[in-house]
Amino acid sequence: MAKKKWQDLSDRQKALIAGGAALDAGLRLYAGRDLATRERDEVRGPKWLWGVGLAVVNSVGVLPAIYLLLGRRSKPGGYDVTPG
Template sequence: MAKQKWNDLSGGQKGAIIAAAAVDAGLRVWAGRDLATRPKDEVNGPKWLWGTGLSLVNSMGLLPGLYLVFGRRRTALD
């Protein structure tokens, strides 16, 4: 499959890409803020590893989603 240039994409394709990028950015901000403010004993795994992954790995929202579902320990308030 040949790469398409941005100008060759339809309006719907451009919109889908922008929407996916916005969702990914929102999830990254949410997960990063949660990780930064959560005590290390409430995080499953090392905080530095989650932080590095959230900062460097482009996972199309998968890694932030994994952190939000599996990376946080449940507290009495959750």
């Protein structure tokens, strides 16, 4: 199967790709800012590894979502909705 060029995609396909890219970028930015403002003991796992993963791994929003749901500990005095 030959690769489709952008102009060969339907308007719906283009919208889905653009929407997915925007969602991924927004989640990465939010997760990256959250990670930057947390202390080491407020992050599950190595903070630097989360940072590299969020910056490099193209996960279509999956890695930022995993960090936001499972990679954070509560801030002192904060509300923690994550398990563990």
